Amino acid sequence: MARRILIVDDEPNIVISLEFLMKREGYEVEIAPDGEAALKSLAGSAPDLVLLDVMLPG
Amino acid sequence: MNGFEVCQRIRANPSWRAVKILVLTAKGRDSEIAKGLTLGADLYVTKPFSTKDLVAQVRQLLGEAG
Numbered sequence: 008m009a010r011r012i013l014i015v016d017d018e019p020n021i022v023i024s025l026e027f028l029m030k031r032e033g034y035e036v037e038i039a040p041d042g043e044a045a046l047k048s049l050a051g052s053a054p055d056l057v058l059l060d061v062m063l064p065g
Numbered sequence: 066m067n068g069f070e071v072c073q074r075i076r077a078n079p080s081w082r083a084v085k086i087l088v089l090t091a092k093g094r095d096s097e098i099a100k101g102l103t104l105g106a107d108l109y110v111t112k113p114f115s116t117k118d119l120v121a122q123v124r125q126l127l128g129e130a131g
Contacts, residue, residue, distance in 0.1 A: 010127055015071060016089070021112075028116050029123070042066030046074055049081060055127055056085040057075065059106070061068030061097055 011035045011054040015045040017063050025058060069104055076105035085126040089114070 012034045014025050026036050037054060039045035042063055048054075066074075068088065075081050088106040090097045098109045107126055110119055 012123070015068070021089075024116075025119075028120065032120055032123070034123075042068070042071040042074075045071050046066075049075065049078075049084070053081050053084050055083075056087060056123060057071075058087050058089065058123075059068050059071060060089045061072075061101055062091065063066070063068045063071070 009033060009035045010056070011037065011052075013037045013039060013045060013048055013054040013057045015039045015042070015057060015063065016060040017041060018060070021060070029058075069100060072101060072104045072106055087122060087126060 012029050014022055014036060016022050017040050022038055026038065029036050037048050039048050072086055072088065075084060075086060086106045088101040088109040089112055090101065090109055092111040101109055108122055110122055
């Protein structure tokens with residue numbers, strides 16, 4: 008089963024490139040534009056890894 | 066909620082203990098890196114990053130070879 012990665016970033020350009028990169032490596036990708044969405048996604052189904060941008064808007 | 070808080074919230078929940086956290090931060094922000102690691106991040110990568118390095122770090126965290 009493919010490993011799942013949750014990308015948490017508010018910059019669309021970074022999200023697009025990270026998503027492309029991780030999918031190319033065979034990972035399943037979830038996207039969250041902010042912290043709230045990230046926690047909601049985790050509560051639904053926890054990924055194997057979270058790629059987290061610390062400079063999210065407060 | 067910033068990334069640090071997300072990190073903290075993930076680590077505060079025992080059912081997410083197995084979730085690896087890779088933090089992306091701007092280059093030269095050493096205090097951010099230290100803070101992220103203290104709050105439970107497994108690894109950090111500074112932006113701008115090389116895609117090759119990032120993939121290698123992800124693979125390492127997930128315990129995959131090569």
